[in-house]
Amino acid sequence: MDFETRQSGGTLQIDVLASRIDAACAIQFKDRMRELCAGGPARVILNLQRVDFLDSSGLGAVVAAMKYLGCDRSMELAGLTPKVRKVFRLTRMDSVFTIHASVEEAFGNGSSVA
Template identity: 50%
Template sequence: MDVKIHDESGQIVICMAEKRLDAAIAGQFKDTVRPHVASEGGDLVLDLSAVEFLDSSGLGAVIALRKALPNGRRMYLRGLTANVDRVFRLTRMDQIFDIIPTDESGAA
């Protein structure tokens, strides 16, 4: 699984570099990212621009990470592809998560 984590202007940015966030890797993704969620630091930005497919297990992993955030920290989603954005909208999770809009060129 390819996940890159770095600091960007005081925020912890997690870039999921896989095309699929599904049942096959959702648990590993959550286990890899959870220490960064629970640690001290700025808000969390989850960059899903490489993810073309998200199933219920992947969505559950993203929700679990949000729930694990300490009080006072926020989680933002950015780079949602059309298919991933559709999952968030159909499940109404777009009303729960802070989503950084992406323009038509794909830039956040």
């Protein structure tokens, strides 16, 4: 699974370059996220704009990555496609994560979408 990262001030942006986060790659996703987030800044924005499919294993991997950050760091999501947004809404995980319509919004006005 491929990622691109950018760091700006106290924020690490991680772009997921895969179209799916599912059972086939969930463990690889979690391991790679731990590597990318280790010792990083307090705010992480996970850009999911290219992800068109997320199953329960993928959702669990995203949650595990958030938990890895601990209490003093945060993970925000950006660019959710309609299918992925629906998974977060149906599981009520949209109330756990701050979700931005786009990365630009996450860095801009900071308002969230449901």
